[in-house]
């Protein structure tokens with residue numbers, strides 16, 4: 589299936605590489621042109637579109653990976669005039685359910701389809717084609733493109749109507765906040781106990797408290813290295829979405845509220861572009 593990608597950031601770039609290697613990627617566009625040129629240097633015969641509409645004219649399937657709600661809206665506005673019936677747009681960004689319901693409505697009005705398909709698994713998941721993808725929108729449209737999506741995702745689950753992929757991603761982000769709090773606090777405690785941190789990570793990760801974040805971010809955070817990964821500013825954006833969704837149903841999310849405050853402190857002190865494991869900075873003795 590002729591596939592194009594918009595957004596070549598930490599996630600979009602490796603997703604594009606995997607689509608290219610499987611022979612699906614025909615076209616790419618990135619706001620910062622130089623990144624698209626870098627991708628083209630790795631991919632034979634890849635066309636770099638001059639704008640999103642030019643990409644739409646070349647593709648049956650359009651993947652989007654941009655930062656936040658306003659960015660998705662800008663990209664959709666640029667795509668709309670060029671959409672043709674049958675085109676399927678899959679947005680893998682993390683944005684609010686309300687935004688995707690709005691843009692899905694606009695896209696469907698042009699005769700095309702829109703699926704919200706946020707992903708989990710981090711940059712490693714994107715590189716290793718091992719993402720978990722939670723999809724909202726038309727189930728038939730998903731089945732048409734499932735084989736292509738399997739090139740980037742290990743697990744693809746249809747969650748329900750438009751917006752339900754993003755609601756599921758919000759569940760994931762709330763859990764990720766709790767895990768970050770638990771892992772950084774526990775490793776700070778281990779440091780205060782003057783334990784050998786690599787050995788702590790080794791033994792704890794093979795027991796009941798073991799988890800992905802400890803395995804992938806523990807070894808770097810105890811060396812004061814916080815290269816993204818998943819940026820503090822992006823998780824902050826996601827948790828603000830979770831809080832608004834919880835407020836709407838009269839629910840409180842104490843771990844999310846605490847993490848939002850911690851991330852705001854990190855952002856104010858210039859660490860917003862670091863990996864979320866930079867929370868360790870606030871916890872270590």
Ligand code: NAP
Nearest residue numbers: 595596597598599619620654655659681682710711817818
């Ligand atoms: P990133 O590295 O900051 O990349 C963001 C991408 O979006 C860049 O290509 C950027 O273009 C583009 N962009 C931003 N605003 C735009 C706009 N207004 N118009 C057009 N393009 C725009 O972010 P990322 O880590 O790849 O994350 C992308 C999305 O995936 C986010 O929604 C994030 O929450 C989600 N996500 C991230 C992870 C992770 O571990 N990183 C995991 C799961 C989901 P430029 O190059 O021009 O800046």
